[in-house]
Amino acid sequence: MGETKTAGTRLTGSEILWATLEGEGVREVFGYPGGAILPAYDALRKFPIRHILVRHEQGATHMADGYARASGKVGVAIGTSGPGATNMVTGIATAMIDSVPLLCITGQVSSKVLGTDAFQEVDITGITLPVTKHNYLVTRAEDIAPVIREALMIAKAGRPGPVLVDITKDAQQASADFDFAAAAPRPHRPHPMLRAESESVLKAAEMIRAAKKPVILAGHGVIRSGAREQLTALAERMQIPVASTLLGLGGFPASHPLSLGMMGMHGEAWVNHAIQNADLLIACGMRFDDRVTGSLATYAVNAKKIHIEIDPAEINKNVKVDVALIGDLAEVLESVLPHLSARKSSAWVKEVNAMKGECAVRDIQNLPDTGHLYAAHVMHDLWRATNGKAIVATDVGQHQMWEAQYYKHEDPRTLITSGGLGTMGFALPAGIGAKVARPEKEVWVIAGDGGFQMTSPELSTIAQENLDINIAIVNNGYLGMVRQWQEFFYDKNYESSPILSPDFVKLAEAHGIPGATVRTRAEVLPAVQASRERKGPFVINFLVEKEDSVYPMIPAGKALHEMIRRPGHNPLIETAQDA
Amino acid sequence: MLHTFVALVEDKPGVLTRVASLFRRLNINIVSLTVGRSEKQGTSRMTIVSEASPTAGHRIMASLYKLENVLQVDDIGQYSSVSRELALIKVAATPQTRSHIFELAEVFRARIVDLAPESLMIEITGVESKIEGLLQVLNESEDRILEVSRTGRMVMRRGEHTSRVLDAMRVAGVETKDEAEEEIVEIAAEEQV
Ligand SMILES: Cc1ncc(C[n+]2csc(CCOP(=O)(O)OP(=O)(O)O)c2C)c(N)n1
Ligand SMILES: [Mg+2]
Numbered sequence: 001m002g003e004t005k006t007a008g009t010r011l012t013g014s015e016i017l018w019a020t021l022e023g024e025g026v027r028e029v030f031g032y033p034g035g036a037i038l039p040a041y042d043a044l045r046k047f048p049i050r051h052i053l054v055r056h057e058q059g060a061t062h063m064a065d066g067y068a069r070a071s072g073k074v075g076v077a078i079g080t081s082g083p084g085a086t087n088m089v090t091g092i093a094t095a096m097i098d099s100v101p102l103l104c105i106t107g108q109v110s111s112k113v114l115g116t117d118a119f120q121e122v123d124i125t126g127i128t129l130p131v132t133k134h135n136y137l138v139t140r141a142e143d144i145a146p147v148i149r150e151a152l153m154i155a156k157a158g159r160p161g162p163v164l165v166d167i168t169k170d171a172q173q174a175s176a177d178f179d180f181a182a183a184a185p186r187p188h189r190p191h192p193m194l195r196a197e198s199e200s201v202l203k204a205a206e207m208i209r210a211a212k213k214p215v216i217l218a219g220h221g222v223i224r225s226g227a228r229e230q231l232t233a234l235a236e237r238m239q240i241p242v243a244s245t246l247l248g249l250g251g252f253p254a255s256h257p258l259s260l261g262m263m264g265m266h267g268e269a270w271v272n273h274a275i276q277n278a279d280l281l282i283a284c285g286m287r288f289d290d291r292v293t294g295s296l297a298t299y300a301v302n303a304k305k306i307h308i309e310i311d312p313a314e315i316n317k318n319v320k321v322d323v324a325l326i327g328d329l330a331e332v333l334e335s336v337l338p339h340l341s342a343r344k345s346s347a348w349v350k351e352v353n354a355m356k357g358e359c360a361v362r363d364i365q366n367l368p369d370t371g372h373l374y375a376a377h378v379m380h381d382l383w384r385a386t387n388g389k390a391i392v393a394t395d396v397g398q399h400q401m402w403e404a405q406y407y408k409h410e411d412p413r414t415l416i417t418s419g420g421l422g423t424m425g426f427a428l429p430a431g432i433g434a435k436v437a438r439p440e441k442e443v444w445v446i447a448g449d450g451g452f453q454m455t456s457p458e459l460s461t462i463a464q465e466n467l468d469i470n471i472a473i474v475n476n477g478y479l480g481m482v483r484q485w486q487e488f489f490y491d492k493n494y495e496s497s498p499i500l501s502p503d504f505v506k507l508a509e510a511h512g513i514p515g516a517t518v519r520t521r522a523e524v525l526p527a528v529q530a531s532r533e534r535k536g537p538f539v540i541n542f543l544v545e546k547e548d549s550v551y552p553m554i555p556a557g558k559a560l561h562e563m564i565r566r567p568g569h570n571p572l573i574e575t576a577q578d579a
Numbered sequence: 580m581l582h583t584f585v586a587l588v589e590d591k592p593g594v595l596t597r598v599a600s601l602f603r604r605l606n607i608n609i610v611s612l613t614v615g616r617s618e619k620q621g622t623s624r625m626t627i628v629s630e631a632s633p634t635a636g637h638r639i640m641a642s643l644y645k646l647e648n649v650l651q652v653d654d655i656g657q658y659s660s661v662s663r664e665l666a667l668i669k670v671a672a673t674p675q676t677r678s679h680i681f682e683l684a685e686v687f688r689a690r691i692v693d694l695a696p697e698s699l700m701i702e703i704t705g706v707e708s709k710i711e712g713l714l715q716v717l718n719e720s721e722d723r724i725l726e727v728s729r730t731g732r733m734v735m736r737r738g739e740h741t742s743r744v745l746d747a748m749r750v751a752g753v754e755t756k757d758e759a760e761e762e763i764v765e766i767a768a769e770e771q772v
Pocket of ligand 2: 475
C-alpha cells in the first residue's frame with residue numbers, strides 16, 4: 001500500500017498500524033489474534049507483512065526476541081487484550097533484562113470502557129511498567145503512527161529494550177489522516193550522563209599500557225554495538241586475553257588464540273583463574289552480574305577496573321571501577337585505540353595458556369568411548385559438524401551451560417539464549433524467530449527435556465510455517481540443573497526434579513515432523529547429519545547420562561576461584577590439569 | 580542518608596507512577612515527593628527526597644534519566660539551595676483557648692487560616708525543622724492536633740550569586756543557616772510588591 005504514505009490519506013487506526021510498521025521496514029511479526037486486536041488483524045491482508053501465528057503469546061515474544069538477537073533489528077510481537085497480553089509478560093521481562101529491542105503490540109478494550117473491568121480488560125501498561133523500557137496506552141487513531149514510530153526508536157536507542165504499545169479497539173476502528181513522514185519522532189534524547197571524557201580515555205589507555213596481567217571481559221555489548229573489529233584490535237595490539245560472558249559468546253571468535261571462553265559460575269577454570277589473577281580488567285559492555293563475579297568481596301581484588309558501558313546506571317552498581325567510559329562500545333574503543341601501540345609478546349598470555357593446557361588433551365573427541373552418552377559429546381559433535389557457524393538457540397539449565405562450554409561460537413548473533421532471566425521454554429520459540437530473521441542460516445534449537453515441554457506446542461508453528469529448524473533435546477530425565485543443586489547443596493534430595501516426558505519423536509511425528517532417538521555416542525554425528533541434510537524441521541531426542549553435572553561450578557556467593565571441580569574418575573575432563 | 584532530586588518531567592498520565600515505581604524497584608524509600616506544573620508548558624517539576632546509601636545518588640539519577648518522560652534531573656545534595664515545606668495543621672481550640680495558639684503562630688511566623696468553634700487551622704511555611712518545631716511545641720503544650728497535612732520538601736538551587744538581594748545582604752556564606760534564608764526570602768518577596 002505504497003500510496004498510503006502520502007500525506008493526509010484517510011485510514012483506519014488498524015491500517016495506520018500496519019502502514020506505519022511497513023514504512024518502518026517491518027516485514028515479519030509474531031502474534032495471536034483475539035477480540036480486542038481483531039480490527040488490526042482484519043486489515044493485515046492489505047499489507048506486505050508476514051504474520052507468523054504462534055501457539056501461545058509467550059512464544060510470540062520469545063520469537064520476536066530470537067528474531068531481534070539474530071538480526072539486530074527490532075522484533076515485533078502482537079496479541080490481544082487480557083490473557084493475550086499477560087501471556088506476553090515473561091517474554092517481555094526476558095528481553096528487558098537482556099537488553100533486546102522488541103515492540104509488543106496489544107489490543108485493549110474500547111477507551112469508553114477502560115477501567116470498568118470490561119471483558120478481557122487488563123492494565124497491561126501497569127503490569128509491564130517495570131519490565132519495559134517504555135510503554136504506551138493509545139486511545140486515538142491519530143496517535144498510532146507517531147507512537148509506533150517513537151516506540152521503535154526507543155526500543156533500539158542506547159541500551160535497547162522492549163517497548164509495549166497498548167491500542168484500544170476503538171482507536172483501531174476510528175479513522176484518521178495518515179502521514180508517515182509527519183509522524184517521525186523527535187530524535188531520541190541521548191542519556192545526558194553519557195561521557196567518555198578525553199582525560200578518562202587517556203587514563204584508561206595509560207592503565208592498559210601499564211598493565212602486566214590484563215583481561216578483557218566481553219559482554220553482550222560487544223554484539224549489540226558491533227564492536228568485534230575494535231575489540232579484536234585492542235586484544236591483538238596489547239596481547240590481552242578475552243573472557244566472555246554467556247551473552248558475549250560469539251562476540252569474539254572462539255578460535256582466536258586470545259579467546260579464553262566463558263567466565264563465571266560455569267566458566268572454565270582457567271578463565272576464572274585469569275580474572276582472579278589479573279591486574280587490570282577491561283569490562284566491555286557487560287554488567288558484572290552475580291553469575292560472573294561470584295562473591296563481590298573476593299572478586300579480582302588485585303585488578304584495577306575499566307568499565308566501558310552504554311548505560312550510566314550500571315557504573316559502580318556491583319563492582320567499583322577505577323575508570324568509567326560511558327558510551328557506545330565501538331566508539332569508545334575507537335577513541336582509546338590511537339593511544340596504544342603494539343606490544344610484542346606477553347608473559348601473561350603464556351601464563352594463561354599454560355593454565356589452559358594442551359587443547360588436544362582437552363578435546364573430548366580423543367577420549368575413548370565408554371558406552372556412555374554425555375551431553376558434552378552432543379555439543380561437541382554439533383560444534384564439529386557445523387564448524388561453530390550455526391545459530392544455536394539454547395534453553396535454560398545444564399544443557400545451556402554445556403552448550404556454552406563445548407560449542408565454540410565464531411560469530412556474533414549465533415548464540416541466542418536467555419541470560420539474565422533464565423527463562424525455560426525460550427529456546428524453541430527463539431529459534432523460530434532466529435530462523436525467520438535469518439532464513440539462510442542453519443539454526444539449531446537445543447533444549448532440555450523439561451524446558452522443551454514448556455513451549456513444545458510451537459512445534460505446530462514450525463510445521464505450519466514449514467521452517468527448516470534442527471531441534472536437539474538433551475533428555476536426561478531430570479530438571480537437570482535443579483537436580484545438580486540438590487546433589488551439591490540439598491543432600492541429594494531429588495524432590496520434584498525427575499521429570500517424565502512424552503516420546504519426543506512421536507510428539508514430533510504427531511506434528512508431521514520426523515525425528516530420531518539417539519542413545520550412543522556413535523549415533524550422534526549420523527543423526528546430526530541427517531537433520532542437517534533434511535530440508536525442513538527435524539527433532540533429535542538425545543538420551544544422555546542422567547546424573548551428570550556441569551563442572552566447574554562456583555557455588556552461589558563463593559569466590560570465583562573456589563570452584564567445585566569434576567571428580568577425577570569421570571571420563572570427561574575440563575582442563576589439562578585434571579587429565 | 581537523605582538524597583534530594585529535582586526532576587523536570589513531562590506532564591502526562593502515568594509519569595508519577597513511573598518515577599515512584601523506579602524507587603520501589605531499587606528498594607529505596609521515598610521520604611517525600613512534591614510535584615506541580617513548572618515554568619515550561621507541558622512539564623512538571625518534582626522534588627523527590629529519598630533515604631539511600633551515600634553512594635546511591637549516581638545510580639538513582641542515572642536510572643531516572645532512563646525514564647523516557649524525565650527531561651532533566653538535578654541531585655541537589657551537592658549544591659546550595661533553598662528548601663521549603665508547607666503544612667496545614669488543625670488544632671482543637673475553643674474561643675477560650677485560642678489565644679496562646681495565636682501567640683505560638685506569631686513566634687513561628689505561621690498564619691491562622693481558619694477558625695471554627697472547636698478548632699482552628701494553622702498554615703506554616705519553612706524548612707522542615709521549623710515545621711517540626713511548631714508541631715513539637717503544640718504537642719508539648721497539650722494542644723490536641725486533629726489533622727496534619729504536609730507537602731513534603733520543595734527544593735530549588737540558588738542562583739549563582741547573581742541576585743541583587745543576596746549581594747546586598749552579603750549572605751553568600753550563610754546559605755545553610757535556616758533563619759538567614761528565611762529573612763532573605765521574605766525581603767525578596769517584599770521587594771516585589
Ligand atoms: C520458567 C522457569 N521455571 C523454573 C526455572 C528453574 N530452573 C532452572 S534450570 C531448571 C531445570 C531445567 O531442566 P531441563 O529443561 O530438563 O534442562 P537440564 O538442566 O536438564 O539440561 C529449572 C527448573 C527456570 N529457569 N525457568
Ligand atoms: Mg533435563
